[in-house]
Amino acid sequence: MTLLRIPLNQSSMQNPLRQLSAPPRVVKSSCGKSKLISECITVAVEEEARVPSLRTGNGKSKEVIGWESKVLVGTYARAPLVLESGRGCKLYDVDGKEYLDMSSGIAVNSLGHGDPDWLLTVMKQASKLTHVSNVYYSIPQIELAECLVARSFADRVFFCNSGTEANEAAIKFSRKFQRHSHPDEKHPATEFISFINSFHGRTMGALALTSKEHYRIPFEPVMPGVTFVEYGNIEATRKAITRGKTAAVFVEPLQGEGGIHSATMEFLQFLRGACDEAGALLVFDEVQCGLGRTGHLWAHEAYSTFPDIMTLAKPLAGGLPIGAVLVTEKVASAISPGDHGSTFAGSPLVCHAALAVMEKISNPGFLASVAKKGSYFKQKLNQKISGNPHVKEVRGSGLILGIELDVSASPLVEACRNKGLLILTAGKGDVVRLVPPLIISEQELDQAVDILSDALAVLEEGTSSKKFWFPAAVV
Numbered sequence: 074m075t076l077l078r079i080p081l082n083q084s085s086m087q088n089p090l091r092q093l094s095a096p097p098r099v100v101k102s103s104c105g106k107s108k109l110i111s112e113c114i115t116v117a118v119e120e121e122a123r124v125p126s127l128r129t130g131n132g133k134s135k136e137v138i139g140w141e142s143k144v145l146v147g148t149y150a151r152a153p154l155v156l157e158s159g160r161g162c163k164l165y166d167v168d169g170k171e172y173l174d175m176s177s178g179i180a181v182n183s184l185g186h187g188d189p190d191w192l193l194t195v196m197k198q199a200s201k202l203t204h205v206s207n208v209y210y211s212i213p214q215i216e217l218a219e220c221l222v223a224r225s226f227a228d229r230v231f232f233c234n235s236g237t238e239a240n241e242a243a244i245k246f247s248r249k250f251q252r253h254s255h256p257d258e259k260h261p262a263t264e265f266i267s268f269i270n271s272f273h274g275r276t277m278g279a280l281a282l283t284s285k286e287h288y289r290i291p292f293e294p295v296m297p298g299v300t301f302v303e304y305g306n307i308e309a310t311r312k313a314i315t316r317g318k319t320a321a322v323f324v325e326p327l328q329g330e331g332g333i334h335s336a337t338m339e340f341l342q343f344l345r346g347a348c349d350e351a352g353a354l355l356v357f358d359e360v361q362c363g364l365g366r367t368g369h370l371w372a373h374e375a376y377s378t379f380p381d382i383m384t385l386a387k388p389l390a391g392g393l394p395i396g397a398v399l400v401t402e403k404v405a406s407a408i409s410p411g412d413h414g415s416t417f418a419g420s421p422l423v424c425h426a427a428l429a430v431m432e433k434i435s436n437p438g439f440l441a442s443v444a445k446k447g448s449y450f451k452q453k454l455n456q457k458i459s460g461n462p463h464v465k466e467v468r469g470s471g472l473i474l475g476i477e478l479d480v481s482a483s484p485l486v487e488a489c490r491n492k493g494l495l496i497l498t499a500g501k502g503d504v505v506r507l508v509p510p511l512i513i514s515e516q517e518l519d520q521a522v523d524i525l526s527d528a529l530a531v532l533e534e535g536t537s538s539k540k541f542w543f544p545a546a547v548v
């Protein structure tokens with residue numbers, strides 16, 4: 074282990090933190106002398122010698138993939154790509170190849186890789202205080218909650234560490250709300266409505282709300298009492314929501330993993346009314362579609378309707394693990410100390426990182442640029458690829474777009490990767506999911522469209538029946 078002391082205002086090209094330059098300050102020492110100082114950060118760097126075999130010759134990726142297969146539980150069908158560094162919208166693998174990142178770590182890296190303000194915030198906070206647990210108070214957690222409350226429908230926030238945990242908390246809060254609101258009821262409402270093609274996470278409660286059977290069946294019994302209804306089907310949903318039985322309705326305003334399906338205005342507004350009528354809570358899962366991705370800070374802003382609970386995660390802390398549950402006072406008032414909690418949640422480090430993200434993403438100019446780039450991207454995709462006979466539809470909003478194909482998208486994903494473009498699949502594996510960093514430039518979007526358009530030829534080569542190596546199950 075080597076300790077490096079890095080002056081943040083060092084402008085040398087050798088300094089990877091040179092973009093973080095802070096002006097030198099003049100301070101007085103205890104003996105009264107003035108002295109010019111730079112802000113420094115001490116970083117511990119692991120010696121590269123730890124993995125010497127990976128530093129020699131070509132084919133490092135292959136070696137790492139073999140290594141991984143010996144020591145990790147096989148839960149992921151990973152793409153055969155070993156990434157080592159990133160800047161902006163570019164990623165670099167261990168063999169030195171550059172990729173344009175249209176996956177953002179599955180809609181996480183909204184500010185791209187190595188955003189200088191985010192990095193400076195994280196390094197400063199890490200050098201000051203990283204974790205204290207929720208036994209104590211810490212200021213960044215309260216500041217982040219205040220920031221989220223000020224910019225949303227919500228009155229209060231609960232922090233956790235991931236999207237599935239946020240939904241798990243929303244499940245518990247919904248049940249507790251029903252119990253609290255009906256104290257004389259022997260059996261208050263405990264059931265949930267969720268929708269076909271939904272994805273809410275992989276822990277037992279969130280998994281129970283997730284529609285794809287492939288994820289659920291091997292782990293049954295999951296939480297009972299979930300009814301799945303066709304997304305957008307108002308009549309079927311009306312029949313399913315039952316007073317005294319339905320505790321809450323969980324819905325993504327735009328389904329991400331399920332194939333990039335946007336709710337209609339009529340559907341979300343209907344859900345609001347139906348929940349109110351039945352005494353059920355309305356939960357918007359904006360883990361993937363929230364926080365600027367659609368060009369609105371919250372995807373539901375486009376629908377002139379509000380939930381009782383909203384769950385967030387992925388991009389909130391710029392790549393550090395976080396989840397958040399935003400609730401109205403009505404919901405919060407049902408929750409008592411001890412009802413829920415987490416050791417790691419809301420740490421000073423993660424919350425300070427999230428504040429840096431929020432400051433950029435919630436800026437109206439930033440959001441307007443996402444909407445503008447999203448329209449530009451969709452238009453270019455429609456111009457250049459929608460004529461291909463395998464392309465059924467280009468859909469989505471802002472910078473969360475899907476291209477539905479009439480065949481598996483896997484060969485296209487692979488061909489794009491070989492040409493230096495990283496994209497994802499969604500739906501039944503027949504949808505290309507495009508979720509670039511929100512900072513992407515129009516020039517980079519053009520580059521992505523060109524690569525995609527060239528790579529489409531692979532669908533003509535009879536390779537579309539090739540084994541999936543990058544299935545929808547990567548979320």
Ligand SMILES: Cc1ncc(COP(=O)(O)O)c(C=O)c1O
Nearest residue numbers: 235236237272273274360361548
């Ligand atoms: C809408 C939605 N909800 C919940 C989750 C689960 O989030 P996590 O993987 O952080 O647990 C995801 C993950 O993709 C998601 O897209």
